[in-house]
Amino acid sequence: MSDQAIRLTELAHGGGCGCKLAPSVLQSLLADQPLAGPFANLLVGAETADDAAVWKVDDNLAVIATTDFFMPMVDDPRDFGRIAATNAISDIYAMGGKPVMALAILGIPVSKLAPETVRQILQGGASVCAEAGIPVAGGHSIDSPEPIYGLAVIGLGHPDRIRRNTGARPGDALILTKGIGVGIYSAAIKRGALPPGAYEEMIASTTLLNRVGAELAADPAVHGITDITGFGLLGHALEMARGSGLTLNIEGAAVPLLTQAAPLxxxxxxxxxxxRNWDSYAGGVELPGSLPDWQRALLTDPQTSGGLLIACAPETAEGLVERIRAAGYPLARRIGAAVPGAPRVVVTSELAARS
Structure with missing residues (x-):
């Protein structure tokens, strides 16, 4: 068996967080599922579409649990493993916790991929876990029609420092820590049209751990955090708006973009x-009437291992942006504000059409 001529992306009908079910489909599937029940120690369950589940052990310790996996969005097996692992661990950081252990989730078409390719996927994931300071302590594998890889991750945090997507307060500033456009780049990869240098930029972004979330959760001025993944900036902002009972105003011109995202x-x-994301927002998003379709596509673009959306006290926003940039997130920007109003997202201007 040889897979030298096989591209990983050719074996998958979708890739990265673009594989996620659309928000409306997921909501309909979960609509008649029983709630987690009257468990007093379950601080965060599935009721608000948050990033991870949280169980309170005692007044000083909470366990944070999540899982995330998907099909390849790149052809390099090691990069696929790195991106998937970074994306999975992000949920722990988004809740304000620190990861402590991971379990690998692996589905492989064994008749199509050589063992060395699979080893490289696993090695890529393990390298990111090592960077995060955690072991891959086990896992589970199956023979599947399409390649799948990801992690189940366990983290720890202080119950008082858990940050949810429901925590935004009226007047809060909104900060985004990474540039938008990963899904656009992955679409270009599939068609062999990604410009020189753009692949390296995408890998640098998608393998950048969101560890700053754990640091920010210790700051009482930071009220809410979520990570931007498959539902796009608008989708995850809408979850925060609905969970917090507020309108989120996003200044399109302030949204950071990967360098080739706009032209692509x-x-x-x-x-x-x-x-699919746009069709799922069900009237919860208001766009400028002049917004071109390609700009809407950026705002709904599924992000794989995207940045954090942070709601914080407005007087601390500029200092937090500088602090986040200094921590290794150069595209971090203040992009809007949470204001009283119906739970929705309002984009107040067109995006900056920069290349």
Whole structure:
């Protein structure tokens, strides 16, 4: 068996967080599922579409648990493993916790991929776990029609420092820590049209651990955090708006973009998930009337291992942005504010059309 001529992305019908079910589909599937029940120690369950589950052990310790896996969005097996691991661990950081252990989730078409390719996927994931300071302590594997890889991750945090997507307060500033456009880049990869240097930029972003979330959770001025993944900036902002009972105003011109995201979006490199995301927002998003379709596609673009959306006291926002940039997130920006109003997202301007 040889897989030298096989591209990982050719074996998958979708890739990265673009594989996620659309928000509306997921909501309908979960609508008649029983609630977690009257467990007093379950601080966070599935009721608010938050990033991870949280169980309070005692007044000083909470366990944070999550899982995330997907099909390849890149052809390099080691990079696939690195991106998937970074994305899975992000949920722990988004809750304000620190990861302590991971379990690997692996599905492989064994008749199509050589063992060395699979080893490289696992090695890539393990390298990111080592960077995060945690072991891959086990896992589970199956023979599947498409390649799948990800992690189940356990983290720890202080119950008082758990940060939810429901925590935004009226007047809070909104900060985004990474640039948008990962789904656009992955669409270009599938068609062999990604410009020189853009792949390295995408890998640098998608393998950058969101560890700053754990540091920010210790700051009482930080009220809410969520990570931006498959539902796009608008989708995850809408979850925060609905969970917090507020309107989130996003200044389009302030949203950071990967360098080639705008020109690629103009040329039509858009994922199907971007359209599904938009169709799922069900009137919860208001856009400027003049907004071009390609800009809407960026705002709905599924992000794999995207940045954190942070709600914080407005007087601390500029200092927090500088602190986040100094921690290794150069594209971090203040992008809007949470204000009283119906739970929705309002984009107040067009995106900056920069290349």
């Amino acid at each position: 979006a103009r040329e039509g490199f858009v994922t199907g998930a971007s359209h």
